[in-house]
Amino acid sequence: MKINFIIFIFALVAMTSLVTKKVSSTVPAGGMMMYEVSTRPWMYNLSITYNTPINTLSDIPFEEFEKIKSMGFDMIWMMGVWELGEYGLNYDQTNGPLLQHYEQVLPGYTQADIIGSPYAVTNYSVNPQIGLEQDLIELRKKLNAIGLLLMLDFVPNHTAVDAEWTTTEMDYYIRAPQGTPTPYDNNTYLPNGIAYGSAGWGGSWYDTAQLNYWNSNCVKARIQQLLTVASFADAIRCDMAYLLLNSLFGSNWENQLQSWGFQQPTEEFWTVAIDMVKQEYPDIIFLAEVYHPYEENLQQVGFDYTYDKMLHDIINGGDMNAVRAWISGHSKQFTTHSAHFISNHDEPRGANFFGSWWRSDAAALITYTLPGLRFFWWGDFQGYSNQLDVHLRREQSEPAIDDAMAFYQTLTSIVSDPVFKNGEFTYLNCTNDQESWNLVAYKWTYQNERRLCVLNFSDQQGTGNIILDDAEPMNGNETIPVTDLLSNTTYYRSSEQMRTTGLYVIINSWYGQIFKY
Numbered sequence: 030m031k032i033n034f035i036i037f038i039f040a041l042v043a044m045t046s047l048v049t050k051k052v053s054s055t056v057p058a059g060g061m062m063m064y065e066v067s068t069r070p071w072m073y074n075l076s077i078t079y080n081t082p083i084n085t086l087s088d089i090p091f092e093e094f095e096k097i098k099s100m101g102f103d104m105i106w107m108m109g110v111w112e113l114g115e116y117g118l119n120y121d122q123t124n125g126p127l128l129q130h131y132e133q134v135l136p137g138y139t140q141a142d143i144i145g146s147p148y149a150v151t152n153y154s155v156n157p158q159i160g161l162e163q164d165l166i167e168l169r170k171k172l173n174a175i176g177l178l179l180m181l182d183f184v185p186n187h188t189a190v191d192a193e194w195t196t197t198e199m200d201y202y203i204r205a206p207q208g209t210p211t212p213y214d215n216n217t218y219l220p221n222g223i224a225y226g227s228a229g230w231g232g233s234w235y236d237t238a239q240l241n242y243w244n245s246n247c248v249k250a251r252i253q254q255l256l257t258v259a260s261f262a263d264a265i266r267c268d269m270a271y272l273l274l275n276s277l278f279g280s281n282w283e284n285q286l287q288s289w290g291f292q293q294p295t296e297e298f299w300t301v302a303i304d305m306v307k308q309e310y311p312d313i314i315f316l317a318e319v320y321h322p323y324e325e326n327l328q329q330v331g332f333d334y335t336y337d338k339m340l341h342d343i344i345n346g347g348d349m350n351a352v353r354a355w356i357s358g359h360s361k362q363f364t365t366h367s368a369h370f371i372s373n374h375d376e377p378r379g380a381n382f383f384g385s386w387w388r389s390d391a392a393a394l395i396t397y398t399l400p401g402l403r404f405f406w407w408g409d410f411q412g413y414s415n416q417l418d419v420h421l422r423r424e425q426s427e428p429a430i431d432d433a434m435a436f437y438q439t440l441t442s443i444v445s446d447p448v449f450k451n452g453e454f455t456y457l458n459c460t461n462d463q464e465s466w467n468l469v470a471y472k473w474t475y476q477n478e479r480r481l482c483v484l485n486f487s488d489q490q491g492t493g494n495i496i497l498d499d500a501e502p503m504n505g506n507e508t509i510p511v512t513d514l515l516s517n518t519t520y521y522r523s524s525e526q527m528r529t530t531g532l533y534v535i536i537n538s539w540y541g542q543i544f545k546y
């Protein structure tokens with residue numbers, strides 16, 4: 030009886046602390062801006078730009094970070110700072126299909142351009158090619174001092190083949206079912222029977238070894254590593270995070286897990302791991318790389334932000350009904366915790382994916398005015414179309430597009446206003462006639478600031494009426510200025526009409542208007 034009572038109190042305390050933690054999430058009510066750079070290629074690029082060797086994180090001219098901050102960014106993701114091994118590098122330098130791919134994306138590449146995938150991590154210690162632990166600690170201090178948060182990687186589903194554990198802790202890995210005759214099938218297993226990393230589709234990743242998340246000792250060790258990453262970072266981006274969900278993990282590795290007698294854990298890895306990390310680092314932000322339909326699952330296990338790849342695909346599909354449905358059909362909670370991007374290191378460049386830089390910019394108008402994490406990628410501002418391959422230190426160079434750079438300068442200045450970060454988002458109907466089929470509209474409000482976004486992702490002009498019930502007379506005058514911040518044009522309109530029949534808008538193809546009123 031007494032014991033039961035104690036357990037009851039204990040459970041109550043545990044539940045209360047869980048609830049408190051969810052509420053105290055540091056994610057802003059509106060949105061947040063994050064800029065991703067691929068660290069080693071960026072440092073290589075800067076050495077050329079500055080014509081001076083940039084060998085460590087401390088050598089990066091600090092004005093580069095100040096520029097990013099001045100565009101309104103809240104966070105920088107320094108992708109790929111952790112230690113890598115010889116095995117992965119050798120693989121990336123010798124694998125036939127990879128070499129063919131390099132020749133396509135970077136004709137005339139040299140051996141020195143192949144720097145190896147940053148996702149075959151051997152240990153969560155700073156890659157000696159970019160400095161020492163102290164360089165990373167100092168960098169974070171300096172970033173925080175100018176108001177930039179630092180995001181770093183955690184690669185959950187595998188380690189490098191030459192990580193220490195593959196020899197010392199073989200049971201941390203998925204292994205061939207007991208009794209499997211040797212030699213093992215080399216498409217699935219290393220010579221010692223440890224499985225290569227795999228998502229369960231698309232074949233194995235031959236530079237990685239697959240961890241076993243149904244082994245509680247492995248889970249404990251991984252949480253320790255996650256705590257190590259947390260000690261260096263304000264935010265953690267978790268690679269392919271959804272593959273660890275018990276249901277997916279169990280079906281991908283069913284035979285192996287059964288053969289070695291592993292049972293499905295009672296809790297999800299992420300619930301336990303994120304909870305433990307947040308106890309020690311309450312303000313840390315977790316971002317999950319995840320694909321449909323697992324976004325909501327990962328928000329439920331504690332991720333602050335989840336990739337919104339669906340928005341990316343739906344916009345590109347060009348069906349504005351689908352775009353409106355995706356934006357208006359989700360809870361505010363879901364959208365506010367989604368990470369919206371035009372491109373990133375895994376994706377083709379925006380100009381390539383969307384077909385042209387202006388289509389990409391029209392997509393950016395929708396993508397980056399929604400609530401949640403506004404996730405930008407190095408090189409997109411320039412309107413580039415050549416992708417930076419994740420194994421290489423440079424991409425094929427091409428001229429920057431001035432109009433694209435001016436566009437991003439304007440867009441980032443618009444969405445870095447507090448109204449887009451702390452404000453309230455409201456989806457709006459755009460009505461009228463057949464010609465508003467191509468428009469999507471919503472507004473942001475914060476204190477006395479209001480913004481109306483009306484965006485057109487199509488090759489035809491769109492017109493429509495949008496009712497704005499909060500349009501007010503200014504100094505007793507019913508006629509008020511309505512300024513489109515994208516074109517910096519001011520119109521004078523009747524606030525009464527805006528409240529009743531609506532504001533009439535004409536939006537050019539592949540463009541939009543963001544009104545301050």
Ligand SMILES: *[C@@H]1O[C@H](CO)[C@@H](O)[C@H](O)[C@H]1NC(C)=O
Pocket residue numbers: 074077078407408424426427
């Ligand atoms: C790297 O620098 C060169 C010029 O120094 C530039 O042309 C190139 O586009 C840069 N790459 C990126 C991704 O910014």
Ligand SMILES: *[C@@H]1O[C@H](CO)[C@@H](O)[C@H](O)[C@H]1NC(C)=O
Pocket residue numbers: 152153154155193257
């Ligand atoms: C791995 O990283 C940890 C923490 O950074 C460090 O203490 C440890 O020595 C490293 N282990 C190896 C094998 O390099």
Ligand SMILES: *[C@@H]1O[C@H](CO)[C@@H](O)[C@H](O)[C@H]1NC(C)=O
Pocket residue numbers: 215216235
């Ligand atoms: C597996 O073995 C075959 C035959 O020896 C070889 O051709 C192939 O490259 C090996 N595959 C891997 C992934 O090592």
Ligand SMILES: *[C@@H]1O[C@H](CO)[C@@H](O)[C@H](O)[C@H]1NC(C)=O
Pocket residue numbers: 456457458
């Ligand atoms: C928008 O229109 C739909 C369908 O006509 C309606 O159900 C919905 O309530 C409207 N939403 C707003 C915000 O007016």
Ligand SMILES: *[C@@H]1O[C@H](CO)[C@@H](O)[C@H](O)[C@H]1NC(C)=O
Pocket residue numbers: 506507508509521
């Ligand atoms: C109201 O504002 C408009 C636009 O600024 C101006 O043209 C008009 O004269 C004003 N009306 C009065 C009564 O002040």
Ligand SMILES: *[C@@H]1O[C@H](CO)[C@@H](O)[C@H](O)[C@H]1NC(C)=O
Pocket residue numbers: 517
């Ligand atoms: C917008 O236009 C006004 C004058 O019409 C000008 O004073 C202001 O500097 C312009 N702002 C920008 C960002 O171009």
Ligand SMILES: CC(=O)N[C@H]1CO[C@H](CO)[C@@H](O)[C@@H]1O
Pocket residue numbers: 148184186187225226227228232233234237268269272
């Ligand atoms: C193959 C594998 O290891 N599964 C995933 C783990 O992470 C990589 C990227 O680092 C994903 O691309 C894989 O699909």
Ligand SMILES: CC(=O)N[C@H]1CO[C@H](CO)[C@@H](O)[C@@H]1O
Pocket residue numbers: 387390488537538539540
């Ligand atoms: C300002 C802007 O991006 N305008 C674009 C609108 O769409 C046309 C194509 O229909 C582009 O040529 C413009 O650059």
